[in-house]
Amino acid sequence: MKQDTEQPVGRKRGAAKESPPEPERNLRAQGQRTRSAIIDVAKALLLESGSLEFTLREVALRAGISISNLQYYFPTRLAVLRAVVEPVIEAYLAELRKTLDVDAPPRVMVDVLVDRALEDARDAERSALWWHFVSLAAIDAECSQLLDDWYEEVTQGIAKFIRVVDPECKPADSLHRATLLIAMADGLGYQLGAGRRKRSYTRGLDAKFRAAVDVILLGGAHRNADD
Incomplete structure (x- = not known):
């Protein structure tokens, strides 16, 4: 899975009703795809290897991303498991x-x-x-x-x-x-x-x-x- 290191850009005050610019919408969509892909990988790992091998390091390795990038979406193992x-x-x-x-x-x-x-x-x-x-x-x-x-x-x-x-x-x-x-x-x-x-x-x-x-x-x- 392609590594996603960018983070969503915050909106300026008073712009809540405005549509975000195209780059921001694309970034948010990419972030959702990355998050979903991590969940799919974690689910497959849990079903395949059980709870003993269910670690952030192993999830990140199988997802093809760094642990820090994984923790941007899921800070802890419990967060991944809960998802x-x-x-x-x-x-x-x-x-x-x-x-x-x-x-x-x-x-x-x-x-x-x-x-x-x-x-x-x-x-x-x-x-x-x-x-x-x-x-x-x-x-x-x-x-x-x-x-x-x-x-x-x-x-x-x-x-x-x-x-x-x-x-x-x-x-x-x-x-x-x-x-x-x-x-x-x-x-x-x-x-x-x-x-x-x-x-x-x-x-x-x-x-x-x-x-x-x-x-x-x-x-x-x-x-x-x-x-």
């Missing part, structure tokens, strides 16, 4: 927020989230990226904090969703149920995701997963198309 993994997490959070905002029957809302959980569990790339991030979180305090922040938002969001589909559920109980659902979804990813040799007993697991979700999420209520 790689965050889209996966944000996609799930966006789906959760969208589901909560839709005025739909509880059964429909549950099925949307379960479908997404099963899709994520079977996506080899998403699973591998998540596993590598978790392995870094085990030894890196910043990654651990970021992981905890994400889990906090997901747990609170699912707890809110539980109280929507089960209005009688108390806040503390909803958080317990949400934690169990997340743990079950994480475990499903380990059973069906990348690197796991598939066994015959995983066939038909989807239906069992849905039934287990109903027990936890809906308090054991039977599936009913009219819910």
Whole structure:
């Protein structure tokens, strides 16, 4: 990848509404291309070599740029890692927020989230990226904090969703149920995701997963198309 050492030119005060000159627009576009290329290289490195070789030096080497140039876009290893993994997490959070905002029957809302959980569990790339991030979180305090922040938002969001589909559920109980659902979804990813040799007993697991979700999420209520 071509080395990009130039930095965006700041705008003058009072020129906020003016279109930037052509050289500046080109520079910004080049900067975005460089940033995207770094993310692609970092993602490939993480999937290929895992967390142990995921260093700024190795990312810069594979991207064909200097470490100082890499740090202009991503000052730390965590910044690079976050740029790689965050889209996966944000996609799930966006789906959760969208589901909560839709005025739909509880059964429909549950099925949307379960479908997404099963899709994520079977996506080899998403699973591998998540596993590598978790392995870094085990030894890196910043990654651990970021992981905890994400889990906090997901747990609170699912707890809110539980109280929507089960209005009688108390806040503390909803958080317990949400934690169990997340743990079950994480475990499903380990059973069906990348690197796991598939066994015959995983066939038909989807239906069992849905039934287990109903027990936890809906308090054991039977599936009913009219819910």
